[in-house]
Amino acid sequence: MRETEIQAAWYGLETCEKCAIRHLVLFADLTSDDFNSVHLPIEDIWLPPGTALYQQEQPASALFTVREGLIKLEQYLADGGYRIVSLVGQGDVAGLEATVSPHYEHTAVALLPTKVCRLPRDVVAKLSPKLNRQLMEKWHAMVQRSHQCMRELSTGSARQRMARLFLLLAPSSVEHCRLFGRDDVGALLGITTETACRVVSDFKKRRVIVEVASNIFRRDAQALELISDGD
């Protein structure tokens, strides 16, 4: 089992003030003084694929800004299975519920190699008045993401969903994109592992995607768009 406790492969301290993606993150509006008023450490964590950031029902001690990579949010089903209900990508926040709820409401697991910043809930609570605007924005982004998953990844045929997934993984200007395990693809698109596999195979055969390395693909964006709304 790969999805166990969080085992930071690597972590250190970062100066948020000179964060490269600062314009995207929660702390976008803070001043130097604000930073100085915070003495709690903010960790910078590297997550190999399959690493769990936190588990559903656990006490929500921190929230996490994604600097790079992709995280899945899953919830358990009555039958013991799970469903991926949303994704968290660059600039998004995982575990936002920590600001309003005592427990995490999802299990969050890295789908790709992912870098996150851990912000203890106390830090956020302390800076809360200054962060309000950005917190709203992050909630907003979270709702949008969730609705996007519903609209694009849970609607239409398996082929359509898969095509939309490939388009969503990276802007079409980016040469190639990395895909994750077929189980996760299935749980995300609401199809079985086997179907996910078959569709990927079919796309490869038709050269809509080309596997340049293990799970790294070059995509034909035009063809994918055709599939995504035609079938």
Next chain:
Amino acid sequence: MRETEIQAAWYGLETCEKCAIRHLVLFADLTSDDFNSVHLPIEDIWLPPGTALYQQEQPASALFTVREGLIKLEQYLADGGYRIVSLVGQGDVAGLEATVSPHYEHTAVALLPTKVCRLPRDVVAKLSPKLNRQLMEKWHAMVQRSHQCMRELSTGSARQRMARLFLLLAPSSVEHCRLFGRDDVGALLGITTETACRVVSDFKKRRVIVEVASNIFRRDAQALELISDGD
């Protein structure tokens, strides 16, 4: 076409201060003084089923607290169709994006007879500092709703989804519940109108639900739960 402009069948002025569901709403924490500082009217609107509250892309001039009933949030698809991405029920807010975005991001339409309060964005902006806590809660509720729709209404077989819908429509303590048009049931569960229809028929035949009046059903909660996680 029933889903046209908003045609308030009825509206008047309400004293928010003595609102029956005040504990549920955005204004829960406000004091008398706060209310006095607001002079803009807050309308109380009755929406017959099928009435659109607002349209996707329109300027977001207000947000709406649902006092009674049920509203669907839909988004258009590339092929011209639409998908219901979330529901808005009692105590929830439709059009929350008005607080952070210039345009509505969904089309909101009443599924059942529905009563809402219209809160102009200016009023909310003015009270914003006092409302922060409640706004966060509403965003949180919105995310939860959306994930619930994903988990319960967009996962599993058509029968399972339908069973979960009947359980979701009202607490099982409530004797009966009202269902809406088969088209909307389909768009919500991600199945076709015909399938929606067939499943409802089947449930009626098996007495899992009993139609006591047009689209009003008495439910066998136990049987529905069995279906919802067995099949």
Next chain:
DNA sequence: CGCCTTTTTGAGCGTATTCAACATACGTGG
């Protein structure tokens, strides 16, 4: 190299879709 996990492929089956016909309800005007 062998073991385990993940991915892939195949065959048969069941469910949901499609397309079509028919039924029912509702509202309007004759």
Next chain:
DNA sequence: CCACGTATGTTGAATACGCTCAAAAAGGCG
């Protein structure tokens, strides 16, 4: 009040799609 038209709901038959179960192939990793 009934006749008609439209919108909505219901049912049927054939098809297609995705699922299940099973087995084989292809990676990691000790």
